[in-house]
Amino acid sequence: MNKSNFGKYLLYKFKSHIGIFAASIVLTLVGFVLSVTLLFVFASNATEYYSEAQGLYSPMTDWLWDFLMAIVIYGLLGLGISVLGLFVLSAITPILSFKFYNNRAFTDMIGSLPLNYTERFLGDFLSGFAAACMPYLVSVPYVCIMSGYIGSFGIEELADLPANFSQGALELALIVVSTYTFSSLMVSLCGKISSSVFYTLAGTAIIPGTIFVYALSSLSDVVGVRADVTALSMIQWLPPVGLMPDFVYFWGEYYSSMFRGNHIIEAEAYEYVIAAVLTVAFAVGAYFVGKHRKTESIGKDVVYKKVFWVFAVLFEAMAIGVVFCIGESVNFITYIFAAILGFLCFIIIDLVHSKNAKRIFKDLFCCAAVCAVCLVFGGVAASTKGFGAEDYVPAAENVAYVEVWGEQLYLSEDKSLVYDDPEAIKGVISEHKDLLSQKDKLETGLELEINYKLKNGMSVLRSYDVKTRADLGIIINAASNIRSLPQKGEYPFGVLSMNSSVYSDLLFTGTYDYEERIDEEHHYRISETFMIKPEKTEEFKELLLNDLKHTAADMTRHHDLVIAYYTKDGKRQSEMFFIYREFEDVYNFMKDPENRIAINDYDEDPISSGNEDVVVNYSFRITLDNGLNRLQLNVSSNSDDAEAAELISLCSVDPTDCTYLIAAERTSPSYGDVFINKKDEARAVELILKLLGKSIANKE
């Protein structure tokens, strides 16, 4: 390689992309880096409050709320624009960079320069890559450091940021790079700018699109198969479009409840590996296509006629598949519409390509053959219920482990029961087969979800519901039997078998009565949070387990029960259970004041600083309100602090003639507002100031 000329050419080409480079930097800095930084800085509070806004009271003032929401909206909008912009830049830059392939004037100029093919290709490829992709790629380590190692910076507010941020950033990097390499390949296969744009856009969509619509249509009527999830999982290895649902999931999971519990969309590691290999393969393909294409192919739609045929066939097939998807079932009418649309699509693309109506007649045989294959595929898929997917249960020896999730397991949305013991796996399979023996009563749903992770890295996911609620017992029985199997490691029910030293920190946030506790002023739902007395937790556990084991099909789910607890290493965890009205023992227990620690006896965040013994801290958000101004102070103190205890003793739930409002931090609405009577005002102020002073001194 003539290094000096290559370097010069690279520089010349990069300079010609300076506009793209600038756009990429702006998108990266303003759209991505700034957005992510703001989300990082404000993410914890904003997202927490965002979640609470959907159902729980938040004590934030309006301006803070608006500010945080503005940050979140800007962040998400900035992210969206940068993602879209980077995707478009990555797609169009090769079209401009490889002008040699689609602009005759440049062909003559560049083709006669003192460069060999490899130098020219690398110059074109790398200059475009550097301009379109590098600014973003450089920012990825920043995001990874922020999300992965932020704790080492000692910034407490950022300590619990999700690792998903870095995974999402890396995934976007893969999307951006694969878009660029795929576009490079398609540009190498085309001889005109217009066809380069068309085939790049079509290529990114049509291959995963065709797979998706056929997977979706083949599995949509199959009991137990979530066709959408399965179809998505079948294209997750196909970059760049296949990676996008996973990417959206990553970011959306953190900000929207609609994504929570859909962890099933998350791509497997091997799918990333395949996507990365394909990304490289696109670039290598672009190199070899460019090496072997004839320079004079410029001006043609496609350099190789076979490329057109692949796209024409896929277009026709996808059109037919779309009709299958839209049609509720594959029948004669669906067939007719599918065939007509397939023919039309083929004819249109053939006409656009060949610009010769007579030629179409010559190609109709191919069109008809493709149509026939697609129709037969659709028919076979329908008649065999997704090629046997409905009745398929993997053999136990092929299963590495199995995850079970479902409403009938009384788990939180993002937790599953996991079984890796061979006997337990056999047990799950047995229950699964029993379910299938009554499949006429079942349909696809989320009452019980079984996800087999096979030893070959693949997954088999089945989700069931009953057609009528009267048959819910089928699923409840299966869930109950599965629940009794030995599970892997810690699982949510472990909450109820923790040792006594941790029990004393068990908190219950119950919404068991929230319909009656609508705050008219704030229009927030009010839940109630209380702490169970340590000596009562064992009793509560037995009551809850007993009720859970006696669920019945006709029970009406009524409330969510969140159990917050502290693990031995001091981490705060929470799990959600579904509590039915029929759980009378649990309700009665929770309503009995004797079982609770009084409000002035505990703090909601008792062991945030330790993990051996319970150290109860007092922590308040104190709002001073004189009718004109509001001042908010955060005060925390040790449990043995007499002044804090005294201040709490002054608290009253009666707002009459009160000027001060004290609310425990974070969960204040759950306690209900607590007031200080005017007669205790002077002492309360004194105590507050002392506590505040101590708190500041402690922090220092």
Next chain:
Amino acid sequence: MIKLENVTKKFDGFVALDNVSFEIQKGSAYGLLGSNGAGKSTMLRILTGVYKADGGTVSIEGASIYDNASTKQKLIFISDETAQYSNMTLNQMRKFYKMFYPNFSDDIFSRLHALLGLPLNKKTSAFSKGMKRQAAVICAIASRPEYLFLDEAFDGLDPSMRIAVKKMMVEAMADSEMTVVISSHNLKEIEEFCDTVGMLHHGKMIFTRDLYELKGNIHKIQASFEKEPVKEDFPELDILLIEHNSGLTYIIAQGDAEKSLEAVKAKGPSFCDLIPLSLEEIFIYEMEALGYDKNQLDS
């Protein structure tokens, strides 16, 4: 020396160049003639390594051209397109050529630029076609390549600029023994500038000859006979064509002009004279002699 042996190029079955062989001597000015679609541009693109020949061999000084950076370092190709420079100023074009061609002479560039008076810092997209071509030629000559290939070099140039550009190239050839290959369908341009010409027609190289030799070897005699003679009446002459028009006989013959004139006079014409031939006529007669129909050539 540039050497082509049995070069063939096809475009989707259409034969653009058919088994073409010829040589171009170093330091010569070679004119590639042919009507539109004859294959001139294709030939130049093969000679400059833009296209790869489907068959045969092409070499410059014994080395292949296609995908050979060291050979391409010796040549510059100015095609009939000028769009590639649209986003550049003349100054940027200068930098571009200077970057890839180490022999680039700023002195020559300045001198040529001063001669033509083109704006240096104005985008060439604002230039006329002729100005763009001048700009490209300036840069190419200033790059001092060993081989300069120009496709329709004088298109878009007004007469004064044509003279100026030709002068520039002649000087460059004299200075550095640069070989120039020019394609054109304008015989007059080629006649004025080139010393060797080749004629392409429908992808075939009809002939390639030294222009002076060509001119000296073919001549036209105008005579008046009582009885119109036929070709067989002059067995000693290599007659390409004999025509009769308005009582006059026109004889196009190859060989020594004086001897031909003597031979005609020996047949006792009432009038006999040697008429100078234009290059265009020489080509037409030469090609007719090779069996090409005049009307076919015109097409």
